Amino acid sequence: MxxxxxxxxxxxxxxxxxxxxxxxxxxxxxxxIKPDAFIPVLFSLKFGGDWSFKTRDLEAMAVKEKITRYNEDEGEGYTLERVTLFVNPILISTEGKVLRLEKCGSKNERELVERPFRVKLDAEDIIKAELNPKIMEISLERIKGPLNFEGSAAYGVSHEIEHLAGCEHTGKFIWEFQYKVEN
The missing domain is CATH 1.20.5 (Single alpha-helices involved in coiled-coils or other helix-helix interfaces)
Structure with missing residues (x-):
């Protein structure tokens, strides 16, 4: 070239x-919306994952869900990414306990942590962003809360709320696990 x-x-x-x-x-x-509040959405869309951002006057958190739409007859589909932005989020309730391995960007190793299976939260402002790869469009919509999440999205909410609160759970490291070989 x-x-x-x-x-x-x-x-x-x-x-x-x-x-x-x-x-x-x-x-x-x-x-x-304040430009700083939108940073977690931009990071989630550009780099993937859940993100949170905090200043003296603002807390913002984006939680990403992946939704695959697949047509069995045609044998094709796409994965929609839904990113929900919470400006000054308010955790209302949590339910259940799930043990899972996580690796946060600020840590070098995966850790075994406990997360809720379901969470309910609200915020001063909530914006839903949907990235649709089939039509190559990012749609944005202001929505009302409170919202409920379960499974992976609930784990993400719990993790990002910890970041905003300035306290992170620590758990057992992967190297504390033991291998068991089945015959």
Whole structure:
């Protein structure tokens, strides 16, 4: 590939990225939300996973759910990503106990922790973002709470609430497990 080709490809990519960033800013303005509050959604969409962000005046948390829509007759489908943003979240209730292995970005190793199976929470403001790979669209909608989550999404809520509260559970490390070989 010649240098002119590379420059043209780089320039086209840069134009698309800038256009996308302008669209993000317009969406934030259209939603009339503080730009800092939207950071967890941006991180979840760009890097995956659940995210939280805290300042002196603001707490924001994004929880991601993956929903696969598959057509058996056609043998194809897609996985929709639903990211729910909670601005100043309020944990209402938790139910159940599930042991699971987690690895947080701030830690080097996976740990065995206990999480609730179900959670109910509300917030000052809630925004649902759905990333649909089939139509290559990110739809945004303000919704009302409280909302209920279970399973993986509930674990994510519990984990991010800990980050916002400034306390993280620690558990047993993977190297504390024992192997058992079945014959």
């Amino acid at each position: 010649e240098s002119q080709d590379y420059d043209k490809l780089s320039f086209d990519k840069l134009k698309k990225q800038l256009s996308f960033n302008f669209a993000e800013n317009k969406a934030i303005n259209d939603l009339q």
